[in-house]
Amino acid sequence: MTTTTYDTLGATYARTRQPDPRIAAQIHAALGNVTDVINVGAGTGSYEPPQTALAVEPSQVMIAQRPPGSAPAVQGVAERLPLRDDAADAVMALLTVHHWTDLAAGIDELRRVARGRIVILTWDQQVFRERFWLVRDYLPEAAAFDDTRATPTDQLIDLLGGARQEPVRVPHDCVDGFGAAYWRRPEAYLDPQVRAGISLLAQTGEDTIAPGLARLADDLATGRWHTRHAELLALDTFDVGYRLLVADL
Template sequence: MATYDTLGATYARIRRPDRRIAAQIHAALGNVTDVINIGAGTGSYEPPQTVLAVEPSQVMLAQRPPGSAVAVRAVAERLPLRDDAADAVMALLTIHHWTDLVAGIRELRRVARRRIVVLTWDQRVFREQFWLVREYLPQAAAFDDTRAIPTDRLAALLGGARQEPVPVPHDCTDGFAAAYWRRPHVYLDPRVRAGISLLAQTGEDVIAPGLTRLADDLATGRWHSRHAELLTHETVDVGYRLLVTDL
């Protein structure tokens, strides 16, 4: 399976933080004095209090902008950090890539003094509400079934966590899987798909027939007729969730 050393090359350009999602994440972190970002990638959504980023992919680390927090190459399951290393630890759209979820969550709890913030998604809602996987790419949804973590299980592993829906704006600047829910033509761009792990890791050969049907439905107007009501929405809830745990 592709790793972020091969599929992460476009992240700095495609996966730009969305200010509204950033505001929700930073509000969830609260008035903490220092933050460690686990599975940090290129540094999206890191607040000013970030003192360290942890990321296993050198390709991703190389795309961190100048002035970013100090970064180390390591994995969530074995953090090179002392106990109670920071007020807060955040892990954003990363836990589904971990090889040992229980070990990773144990490490988050060990390193954080006050708060843990995790951004993930509810696969059941995602499957039901996101038209791309429901109507065109069920193979991608099936791939997600193998890696998605039920949010109730994750909340329990975190020691109890409140869950906040994260609405996706229609003009979201962060190109994650459902970011283009009101801009369907964008999914036809291979450069965009390369920055979406769901599509890149499912494989172009697998998703090609569904994308061909999407292109045809866009050309004929069928997609727009079918989703006329969706086009009036400013945001949608397709299952993205913030889990916030106080220690």
Template sequence: MAVYDTLGPAYADNRRPDPRIAARLHAALGAAATVVNVGAGSGSYEPARTVLAVEPSRVMIDQRPPGSAPAVRAIAERLPLRDNAADAVLAVLTLHHWSDVAAGVAELRRVARRRIVILTWDHEVFRERFWLFWEYLPQAAAFDDGRALAMAALVTLLGGARQEAVPLPHDCTDGFAAAYWRRPHAYLDPGVRSAISSLAQLAPATLAPGLARLAEDLATGRWQRRHADLLARQTLDVGYRLLVADT
């Protein structure tokens, strides 16, 4: 069973594409006329030039909006496509769900004629800068330790790639892990946590002590005092990275 067959029923409600991130992704695709979206989920960030979406979860495919590109149930490690099938391949916040990243990246390189565009995160930077994980929920950081790939290793698998930092706006509309960095109350909402895989895949009892401390710190103003610098910021770089590799 795909991870999001369990986690995905209300995914689209909390994971609305942020237009600023979308603009970065679409610009990175350059002049590519045809795009394959791998790990496509419910279709977030999918440009109109997408000719096929690849997604293992039927639950996620069923949430794709009318008029989306055709979708096929398959995994990144075994793409049901011929060599050089599209100008570009897009993979957005999906590599951490793959069972074999090396095999998946090899498939992206096989299918892409010109370019591969990946949005992921640098786990070392993320672990250091994202207050929720290191301050309140170290169990979530440890969970990601087991599925994150070092950025240098990923660049090597791609045969080289350009890296661009993707700072998150304070009002990011896409509810992935660090999206609410300036809106800490959001992490107390079970609906928000259900759309963040690193939180949704941990037992509620594991998260409960840390969330209780967060709730108390917010109620007393301790969090606000400790993180006053964040409240004055419009964007924050917590390690999300855009990788662009030409094939």
């Protein structure tokens, strides 16, 4: 992510982007029994395990929202990590690679700094487009924006030199307000504060997404949304395309 992007968009993150304990458990299991972890593109510190040694984040606005007692944080970018070779057992990068200006350089840096394991949380754009009703039915403009920045998971796996891939199913009551967190709570997307914490929507722009949001509001008011998506209302979790990549070096 760039400094300017999250200096603008990151002001509400501490309110709308709290770590979800179920997703945290999956991330921490993927990290394994490591001694120390570096969090790259760390934001406000969501999902950092207790053994986090350092967070690297480009935006001072995000760093300022890290809670008391968090791991120390330095301002920096993934493409030029201010760290020595083999600096930690593991490096994690969660919902950040799509913001990097040079993906290959960033992955090379993760490989340089990690002694044993890299964990990346990202998403499969094709699955996301097909399964997530918000971008498919109401906000294709936002999906088009994501098309320009999403990285195919196969490409990431190649850059990592191989990795296993785990689906991250989103709970219906997910407390971390990322893009598809409200898949069973559609009214949330009508809240400007919720949208401000979702880069997909915030960076597409309010004027661009306003017509689609108006259609969503109308479908909620008439009950059409609930009729069309009745099957979702029976689900506790949903695979919307989020993926955890785990690479052993």
